[in-house]
Amino acid sequence: MLGVIADDFTGASDIASFLVENGLTAVQMNGVPSEPLNAQVDAIVISLKSRSNPVEQAIEQSLKALHWLQDNGCNQFYFKYCSTFDSTAKGNIGPVTDALLAELKDDFTVITPALPVNGRTIFNGYLFVGEQLLSESGMKNHPITPMTDANLMRLMDAQAQGKTGLVAYADVIKGADSVKARFAQLKADGYRYAVVDAVDNSQLAVLAEAVADFKLVTGGSGLGAYMAARLSGGKQGTNAFVPTQGKTVIFSGSCSVMTNTQVAYYKAKAPSFYLDVSQAIGNPNYVDELAQWVLANLDGKLAPLVYATVEATQLKQIQNQFGGNKASHAIEQVFAKLAEKLKANGVTNFITAGGETSSIVVQQLGFSGFHIGKQIAPGVPWLKAVEEPIYLALKSGNFGKENFFEYVQGMIS
Numbered sequence: 001m002l003g004v005i006a007d008d009f010t011g012a013s014d015i016a017s018f019l020v021e022n023g024l025t026a027v028q029m030n031g032v033p034s035e036p037l038n039a040q041v042d043a044i045v046i047s048l049k050s051r052s053n054p055v056e057q058a059i060e061q062s063l064k065a066l067h068w069l070q071d072n073g074c075n076q077f078y079f080k081y082c083s084t085f086d087s088t089a090k091g092n093i094g095p096v097t098d099a100l101l102a103e104l105k106d107d108f109t110v111i112t113p114a115l116p117v118n119g120r121t122i123f124n125g126y127l128f129v130g131e132q133l134l135s136e137s138g139m140k141n142h143p144i145t146p147m148t149d150a151n152l153m154r155l156m157d158a159q160a161q162g163k164t165g166l167v168a169y170a171d172v173i174k175g176a177d178s179v180k181a182r183f184a185q186l187k188a189d190g191y192r193y194a195v196v197d198a199v200d201n202s203q204l205a206v207l208a209e210a211v212a213d214f215k216l217v218t219g220g221s222g223l224g225a226y227m228a229a230r231l232s233g234g235k236q237g238t239n240a241f242v243p244t245q246g247k248t249v250i251f252s253g254s255c256s257v258m259t260n261t262q263v264a265y266y267k268a269k270a271p272s273f274y275l276d277v278s279q280a281i282g283n284p285n286y287v288d289e290l291a292q293w294v295l296a297n298l299d300g301k302l303a304p305l306v307y308a309t310v311e312a313t314q315l316k317q318i319q320n321q322f323g324g325n326k327a328s329h330a331i332e333q334v335f336a337k338l339a340e341k342l343k344a345n346g347v348t349n350f351i352t353a354g355g356e357t358s359s360i361v362v363q364q365l366g367f368s369g370f371h372i373g374k375q376i377a378p379g380v381p382w383l384k385a386v387e388e389p390i391y392l393a394l395k396s397g398n399f400g401k402e403n404f405f406e407y408v409q410g411m412i413s
Contacts, residue, residue, distance in 0.1 A: 003011035003074030005044040008355040010396040012047030012095040015383030018225035018270025023232030029369040058092035059099045083120035086145040093220045094160030114198035117378045133304035138257035141312040152195040169197040179210035241373040243391035246348035248303035253357030254397030269303035280330040336364035358394035
């Protein structure tokens with residue numbers, strides 16, 4: 001019933017978990033598969049690494065995903081991006097949305113990154129993170145996609161081909177018919193996209209009804225959850241597996257405010273190792289040294305943590321010294337090679353923080369897809385690789401509570 005194109009891996013597992021929690025059966029694929037899906041499911045989620053790629057690559061990957069989903073029977077499509085609308089001035093949300101609309105021969109869709117359960121709300125077209133405007137939150141210091149404006153209409157207009165209008169809170173609370181009427185008015189006035197206010201879940205439920213006939217919907221996982229509830233007839237999910245006991249490791253590459261808090265909390269309780277950028281760039285034996293440290297610390301009560309997480313001031317110093325792209329690439333490659341080496345040495349449970357970190361680790365491990373298990377926190381499920389009993393918990397930087405790393409290990413049976 002639903003085909004989802006997600007622009008990074010944690011975003012894919014985020015929406016997949018909400019689909020399953022709201023009664024749909026779903027499978028998450030790592031990239032665009034080369035073969036047809038050999039399973040009967042309600043929803044397919046394809047995870048790409050297209051959030052910060054060059055625009056042309058992001059469009060190419062997204063269209064390839066769309067074509068595969070069409071070939072596998074999907075009849076409605078969802079472009080999933082982060083609830084903090086992570087993008088640059090040139091994309092990739094706008095260009096990918098335009099390409100998908102063109103391919104589907106359609107000319108209108110919604111822009112709704114709201115996820116109230118995690119504090120992401122929209123009012124008068126402005127995106128809030130908790131009580132702060134997006135541009136005043138920790139996202140203003142994001143190392144790859146710093147967000148310095150909270151106005152979703154301006155953000156979309158800067159990177160897309162058409163004009164962006166607003167369906168305001170006052171229209172949404174009147175119900176789905178009111179929202180549909182506003183859509184019709186915007187289309188008649190030449191608008192191509194509609195930002196839809198949502199300050200709590202009741203507005204997302206209204207919007208899910210209003211977009212029921214849309215070919216393409218775009219947004220965060222919040223709207224996806226209510227579309228799933230509508231499609232399933234309100235059923236609750238029953239797929240609730242958790243990992244079995246096994247060797248466990250934690251990687252943290254995110255520099256978000258919440259991940260910094262989580263790392264500080266966990267370091268006080270468990271063995272931890274800081275991933276040094278200069279060593280990642282200049283020491284060819286660094287991965288081996290990290291692997292030896294992890295393997296020597298696997299038998300404690302809590303799993304060892306390898307982290308590149310730093311606060312905003314230190315992050316800026318690192319970027320100035322090494323260059324932002326060079327530093328990020330070096331850290332990603334260390335995490336990827338370290339994951340591969342640890343898997344070869346019997347590690348079965350991987351917990352990672354950060355979309356880029358999670359994406360590169362999953363790519364390196366080479367799994368084609370995942371079954372969706374029990375939700376750890378809103379938008380963060382346990383995943384089990386299709387090919388073998390390897391379990392992953394992959395969280396976006398700002399998700400989870402302070403004790404996330406400790407709590408998630410308590411779920412392992």
